[in-house]
Amino acid sequence: MSAGGGDLLRGIRGGLGLARFDRRALELLRIDVGGFWHSFMALLLAVPGYLLLYSLPVPGEGLTPPSPDEEAAADVIATMAAGTDHFGLLGDVLVDLLAWASFPLVLLILARRTGVDRGFVPYVVARNWLSMVQVYVMVAVIATAGVLPAPLAGLLTTLALAALIGMEWFMTRLTLGLNSGAVTLIVLMAILWPILLARLL
Structure with a gap:
């Protein structure tokens, strides 16, 4: 198996482990310069997931006015997807990928402070x-929420959003070893960056 193929399998296994809050998952990943660049293969693997994510109907959408529960579910889902309606499907995907790839640069600029x-x-x-991994988790959650009653859809998406944030917090703490306040700040930056970037474009 080629080095790239090995990194791919290790990366997928490591990502799944981190999503399960497994501290040993970091040992599966190639943590060096080569592994750094190979890890961006994850963006390409996520593209089909993003296309599915933005193609799925938002639960509660329809011809009748939405109930408060349906509006709440839609708000949570919009937060999870961080989409921007005016870009269109491909535009939304490209903005998300750009935000994903550029966020490390934002952190690097603020490296001393963070x-x-x-x-x-x-x-x-x-x-x-x-x-x-999180992209495909969102696809599964939103697809499932689409066939559930609005109250259950809202609950499911809210819990999923909390879990995704928890995964991000766990990974950030594990890799950077910072205190809880600094980790929370970085996670908030990671959440807000795609939204801010979409507004700037």
């Missing part, structure tokens, strides 16, 4: 593979 300089490579490698 304390990520020492753990930058492990963080980027782990985040890339975990993010790929």
